[in-house]
Amino acid sequence: MQLGKTQSLKISEKNNSGWVLTDDSGEKAFLPKIFIPEEKEIGEEVEAFVYQDDDKLKATTEIPLAEVGEFAVMSCVQSLPSGAFMDWGIIKDLFIPYKQQKTKIIEGKRYLVYIYVEENMELITGTTKFKRNPQYEDLPFQKGDKVDLIMMNESELGWNVVINKKYIGLIYVSDVFKKLYPLSEETGYIKAIREDGKIDISLQPEGFENIDEFKQQILNKLEENYGLLYVSDKSSPEEIKAELQMSKKNFKKAIGGLYRDKIIDISEDKIKLL
The missing domain is CATH 2.40.50.330 (OB fold (Dihydrolipoamide Acetyltransferase, E2P))
Incomplete structure (x- = not known):
């Protein structure tokens, strides 16, 4: 079983x-x-x-927040010296021994938890201690795949994330175009699977096949600002990120398409609806 x-x-x-x-x-x-x-x-x-x-x-027949081998965000329902009981989403609470707590778990607070079977006792156990950016083999992903993310923590390189409740990946600083928060849920895309088995994630799809999403995002912003935005293909990546939460690369592809469709006009320092 x-x-x-x-x-x-x-x-x-x-x-x-x-x-x-x-x-x-x-x-x-x-x-x-x-x-x-x-x-x-x-x-x-x-x-x-x-x-x-x-x-x-x-x-x-209840559905737990996560099964063995998966991550989930759980709330602590009781904290004892020996460990903490977490709301598992079913009638049974999940126990996290004190030695498996990265920091002491406090009742009422939410934590990212990984579930495994403790080998010696063969007990289902939770932990808040896990490897950062582990190496994987035979991953069920391809570049460009859309995935569900749980934000873990921010580091000098970017954001560590949980992918589809099972894997840990990284969003590099250069790919972060909006405010992110620990334990929040986001949609992401597989950017690369490296030779060492580590996974790079992007918050935005890449390539011309996905450019319609960015076109619509720009049009929505233009409508909010009376048809005028003070960014253009001459703007810095930081300015574009602050205004539209997208990369300069995707911005340039999108406004190029809108310009060819005669929907916008591009000036030295701004774009406007026609």
Whole structure:
């Protein structure tokens, strides 16, 4: 049975309290009656998340914030000298031992948590200690793929981010065009997968195939400013970033397209709607 994972299990027994679910190896987990979504017969399958409770395997049809091998932002519901209990999004709270806390976890505050199975005790455990920019193999990404991000922390190089709840990547300072906050969620794009297995992320899509998004962004800004913006292809990257939260490269592609479509006029120090 896959501990800390959602999986298909068969109903092997029923009683007044709930169902006994079994995997292909015969291992069992108990699904309490309150989590039974609909009536099923013995032998039918149920999608359930398996966790431990009082040294027993239990199941729930609730959806946890994250499974084993994933990251999630969680709130602390109780902090003790031995560790902290985090809101996991299911009936069971996730325990983070004190030794697995990067800094002492405080009740009521939110933290980025990684979930794993502790090898010695074989217990599902959380940690706020994790590697920065680890090396990966066989990544399920290609350059340009759209991904979900959780902002981790800012460094001299840029922002460390969690990608699709499973991987850690980096947004370089040169690719940051708006205010970012720790634990916030953003949309990003795979910029590069380096030979050492590290992942570079961009907050904006690259290439002419994505330029319509930037054209619309510029047009929206022009409309907000009565058809006039005091930036042009002569403006500095910093000026463009401050005004439009995009790179100068994407800005120049977008205004070039708008100019060819006879939607804007470009002057030495400004652009305006026609």
